[in-house]
Amino acid sequence: MSNHIIDPTKWVDRYSDYLYNFTIVRVNDHEVAQDLISETFLAGLKSAKNFKGEASERTWLISILKRKIIDHYRKTNSNKGKAEVRMQYSSEDSEGDWLEERVKDPFDKTAEDTIENTELGDAIYNCLDLLPSKQSTIFKMKTIDNFDTEAICNEFNITPSNLWVIIHRARTSLATCLEKNWL
Amino acid sequence: MKLLQKLMIDCETSAHYCDKAQYNEATGMERIQLKIHILFCKICKSHTIRNSKLTSACNKASLATMPKTDKEALRAKLNKEMSK
Numbered sequence A: 001m002s003n004h005i006i007d008p009t010k011w012v013d014r015y016s017d018y019l020y021n022f023t024i025v026r027v028n029d030h031e032v033a034q035d036l037i038s039e040t041f042l043a044g045l046k047s048a049k050n051f052k053g054e055a056s057e058r059t060w061l062i063s064i065l066k067r068k069i070i071d072h073y074r075k076t077n078s079n080k081g082k083a084e085v086r087m088q089y090s091s092e093d094s095e096g097d098w099l100e101e102r103v104k105d106p107f108d109k110t111a112e113d114t115i116e117n118t119e120l121g122d123a124i125y126n127c128l129d130l131l132p133s134k135q136s137t138i139f140k141m142k143t144i145d146n147f148d149t150e151a152i153c154n155e156f157n158i159t160p161s162n163l164w165v166i167i168h169r170a171r172t173s174l175a176t177c178l179e180k181n182w183l
Numbered sequence B: 001m002k003l004l005q006k007l008m009i010d011c012e013t014s015a016h017y018c019d020k021a022q023y024n025e026a027t028g029m030e031r032i033q034l035k036i037h038i039l040f041c042k043i044c045k046s047h048t049i050r051n052s053k054l055t056s057a058c059n060k061a062s063l064a065t066m067p068k069t070d071k072e073a074l075r076a077k078l079n080k081e082m083s084k
């Protein structure tokens, strides 16, 4: 693995959507999500010198964020958090730290669905991350934020046919990436 | 005969209409043309199915992005912290 370096000036551009999506589905509150991400970035800045460059910057930020989310669950003693997912975190390991135990109630279909959709969202964002950044930005604007074709074209100074070519490439790559486990 | 010709589209056009259809931006005529094309073209048929599955996956996951104003606020906060 190449040696990763930290560049906080790029954090918002690179990771804010990913971290936001990750957080909002778990805490269900915009303000809380925003605070947790803000705290995550600040904590990241503070401990940047401890970053060893073994994991990617994103993995490292996510591991900080996960701890913040768990702290939030603990603090609010959120029933929702308890009912839907139980998370355990071991500070030793950054990959296998996110254990989600499914609620054992076979009639609780909504909780099952929620967990599956949360995982699906993470999977889509992971695949989006593999696209060239312009492709993923335009795909997100069109698909998630529902921007008009015209608005996107103006922002990127491209023609509608350029836009559709980009969307087509993004969709094809995403479908391939998700195919094995999700489509 | 002319009508029939008008209804026939090639694979590239079919893929384009299929993408537009995912965003509800294909016209009624384009939808019909796409439907006719995939009656005869297996490759485009499987592409269309896959593309539609991606659309429902995205809908199901109810994806979110951070609102632009919040991004700006966050950027300002980070910059301020970094300049300390």
Ligand SMILES: [Zn+2]
Pocket (backbone or CB within 6 Å): B010, B011, B012, B014, B037, B041, B042, B043, B044, B045
């Ligand atoms: Zn075809």
